[in-house]
Amino acid sequence: MTATTADVWLPFPAEEIDGLPDGPNYLFWNGGPDFPADPADCAYYVVPYMQGPEVAQRPLASMTSVQVVQTLSAGIDHVEPGLGLLPAGVRLCNAKGVHEASTAELTLALILASLRGFPGFVHGQDKEEWRSGFYPALADKSVLIVGYGSIGSAIEDRLAPFECARVARVARSARTTARGPVHTLDDLPALLPEADVVILSTPLNPSTQGLVGADFLAAMPDGALLVNVARGGVVDTKALLAELESGRLRAALDVTDPEPLPQGHPLWHAPNVLITPHVGGSTSAFEPRAKRLLAAQLTRFAAGEPVRNVVVTTG
Numbered sequence: 001m002t003a004t005t006a007d008v009w010l011p012f013p014a015e016e017i018d019g020l021p022d023g024p025n026y027l028f029w030n031g032g033p034d035f036p037a038d039p040a041d042c043a044y045y046v047v048p049y050m051q052g053p054e055v056a057q058r059p060l061a062s063m064t065s066v067q068v069v070q071t072l073s074a075g076i077d078h079v080e081p082g083l084g085l086l087p088a089g090v091r092l093c094n095a096k097g098v099h100e101a102s103t104a105e106l107t108l109a110l111i112l113a114s115l116r117g118f119p120g121f122v123h124g125q126d127k128e129e130w131r132s133g134f135y136p137a138l139a140d141k142s143v144l145i146v147g148y149g150s151i152g153s154a155i156e157d158r159l160a161p162f163e164c165a166r167v168a169r170v171a172r173s174a175r176t177t178a179r180g181p182v183h184t185l186d187d188l189p190a191l192l193p194e195a196d197v198v199i200l201s202t203p204l205n206p207s208t209q210g211l212v213g214a215d216f217l218a219a220m221p222d223g224a225l226l227v228n229v230a231r232g233g234v235v236d237t238k239a240l241l242a243e244l245e246s247g248r249l250r251a252a253l254d255v256t257d258p259e260p261l262p263q264g265h266p267l268w269h270a271p272n273v274l275i276t277p278h279v280g281g282s283t284s285a286f287e288p289r290a291k292r293l294l295a296a297q298l299t300r301f302a303a304g305e306p307v308r309n310v311v312v313t314t315g
Helices: 052-057 080-085 100-115 118-126 150-162 185-194 214-219 237-246 286-302
Strands: 007-010 025-028 042-046 068-070 091-093 142-146 166-170 175-177 180-183 197-200 225-228 250-253 273-275 310-313
Touching: 042 286, 052 080, 068 286, 100 118, 100 150, 100 197, 100 225, 100 250, 100 273, 142 150, 142 185, 150 166, 166 185, 180 185, 185 214, 214 237, 237 250
Parallel strands: 007 025, 007 042, 042 068, 068 091, 142 166, 142 197, 166 180, 197 225, 225 250, 250 273
Antiparallel strands: 091 310, 175 180
């Protein structure tokens, strides 16, 4: 089986994706109960978007010929536990370039809505109450971005017009950017006490699981805002609840642990929290960018060229 005659599983009908190369056998599967063909014949598997880890991993054990697994999300944590089922040499690619605009937009929306009191205004509108007053501005605030990859950088792009006092950056490894230095996680104890707004945009992996625990939160100053557009597991929910219920910190969360947040969970009604249901990438910007990514990746694959956005190769 060559790349040009291989089965390719897509979560969009092939006719809806402009620029796909001729040759591969394109099959549509978006997580339904029946596979479109024998998984053993699939060479390029595009994981259905936002269908959960059970769907993402369901065909992996039978994909004995797969060469590339492509997610349409920036995170790979929903696929990674199943990689041990795959043969050696399979490349796992993420969707770098697809979600930056949407996630950065939502990040700014969460910050502004939380600081300016929008949840209270919505409740006031429901009750026909005119809730005027003074509210915090983003201007003059110090912001810390934890997870300075392509999404973190896109968030800073959108922070630029808001006259922040400063933006500090943290990533896995230190480096210098045009906007300034990027610190490591080891520098967090020195950076957190100066941060009015802490934005989480880091991947979920062993080094970030539960990163935002009691000590992390205690280092944030009184009244600071925690914004999570990463993964729920980056935050210790119990520790966050304690800070919210004390009134010391505020939070704006697009992701939670557990997720979906079940009915009756105390986080729903904790004070000073704004929750959105993991919609960072779920906008009208998703499909055109996802389809452009797939056309570009599959053009390289069919031509025998290296695919991009490889984050893991099975061994």
